Amino acid sequence: MxxxxxxxxxxxxxxxPFSGLVGARITEFGDGAATLEIDVxxxxxxxxxxxHGGVLAYAADNSITxxxxxxxxxxxxxxxxxxxxxxxxxxxxxxxxxAVAHTGRRxxxxxxxxxxxDEDGAEVLCAVAQGTVLQTGPxx
Numbered sequence: 001m002x003x004x005x006x007x008x009x010x011x012x013x014x015x016x017p018f019s020g021l022v023g024a025r026i027t028e029f030g031d032g033a034a035t036l037e038i039d040v041x042x043x044x045x046x047x048x049x050x051x052h053g054g055v056l057a058y059a060a061d062n063s064i065t066x067x068x069x070x071x072x073x074x075x076x077x078x079x080x081x082x083x084x085x086x087x088x089x090x091x092x093x094x095x096x097x098x099a100v101a102h103t104g105r106r107x108x109x110x111x112x113x114x115x116x117x118d119e120d121g122a123e124v125l126c127a128v129a130q131g132t133v134l135q136t137g138p139x140x
Contacts, residue, residue: 009069013066022055023039024038028097032070034070048088056096059094060131064112064131065078065131068103077133078131080131088126091117095117109131113125113129
């Protein structure tokens with residue numbers, strides 16, 4: 001199986017209208033892992049000035065699915081995931097790092113940690129997630 005490239009992953013991400021709306025980008029992709037980044041801006045915040053939990057959930061979902069795509073190829077869908085918010089997300093950038101914990105014949109289990117980056121470049125853990133991803137077509 002030929003592993004999809006970072007360029008191909010970004011092209012797939014760019015084809016998702018919602019991903020464009022939040023300004024998501026893939027910064028790492030391969031070997032059972034994927035990293036998604038989103039610049040924090042006012043339109044993505046909730047009423048208290050923190051990044052909205054839905055944005056964190058989106059980032060977890062997509063990074064989990066992209067990480068599984070490194071093992072299955074592009075024909076994948078999220079089977080389900082859970083997220084635990086550790087602290088309010090505040091900073092300049094959201095980073096979602098996902099890594100495959102196990103790949104079976106048709107399903108992968110993937111873990112994700114979400115961080116915000118502050119003005120000094122320090123990363124602060126704000127949420128953790130885990131999900132299952134289903135292979136929906138032939139492997140790449």
